[in-house]
Amino acid sequence: MKGSWLCYMVGATFLLLGISTLTNPATAYVTSFPDEPDIDGKLITVGIAIAKYLAGxxxxxxxxxxxxxxxxxxxxNPEDNYWDHIKENVAEMCGEFINDHNLKQVEVYKGDLIDLLxxxxxxxxxxxxTYPDKNMMANALSTSIIANRFLIEAAEMPWSMSIDFVDVSSVHILILKDAAETYSSSGEVSKWWxxxxTELHHYIKYGVMLQNVTKQWRDCQIECQFQRATQACLDFRWMGITCYDKFEIxxxxxxxxxxxxQVHPDSPDQGSCASFCKNYQTHIDQSSQKWFYQNVGSVVEEMESLKVKADEMAQHVSKYYNTYTEDK
Incomplete structure (x- = not known):
């Protein structure tokens, strides 16, 4: 018997949304600098740094x-390259199952984002x-990210783009929030809210879906093979021969x-290896959940908190993005 433990059809499920239950994030990180966190791609990614900044x-x-x-x-930086650290970080979850094409394209695209930032x-x-104002540059940056986010919201191996998704979406949210606060004047709420x-809704929805499809994909990569004791052995157990079943993960x-x-039991669920595959599956689920929460879930959780405020402010927006100059 050969099968994948708890394996579902990932392609179909990728179109469905689930409900994500997230635990509280850690409140402290050990970094190289005492005053400001070291955005190194290991302990802290760009997305995590932004989430922590928004949370104060x-x-x-x-x-x-x-x-x-x-x-x-x-x-x-050839000596301490953020991109190399991200690839190592992603490999902890995905191994070699990585959308290398999109990863390289995102790395190139982030050069454009650096210029816009x-x-x-x-x-x-x-x-x-003589120079564009923040209102104009916020629009340029937002438009660029929306036009290119198909790279980070990949249809192929989306789990391998998790950290890039968090990085770029968090930058998008940071700029939109700053523009919203910058151009909200006394008695006027900027349309940026x-x-x-809208964008928070999009990213939260995708983040929940990404968590579900990542878990299902990871489950499908675990095979549990069962080899029953041979009938030739079983036929001669009356002679005192011990027959063994074999489970392999x-x-x-x-x-x-x-x-x-395991010694071949009268019933499969009574053998000493009956929980062998299930226990390994549980271990992988726990470690995968921890990785996903640290790198994605904690950031999505902060987006959910920010959306409460954004939704409230959005109910009172004026028709202007820049309320000072009444630019639409």
């Missing part, structure tokens, strides 16, 4: 300082006509294999 848990003095830290992290960080709130609410993600032998 890291001491960046403002959005500009965080943007500069993101740019520094994303800028290729530079421009947004330098842009004035009100332009004198409506955009923020093969995990295609980390190339792990493990074998369990």
């Amino acid at each position: 848990l890291i001491p960046y003095p403002g959005v500009s300082a965080l943007i500069i830290a993101i740019i520094d992290a994303w800028t290729p 530079h421009r947004y960080e330098r842009a004035p709130i009100i332009s004198d006509g 409506g955009d923020l609410s 093969i995990d295609h993600v980390d190339s792990h294999s493990e074998t369990c032998y």
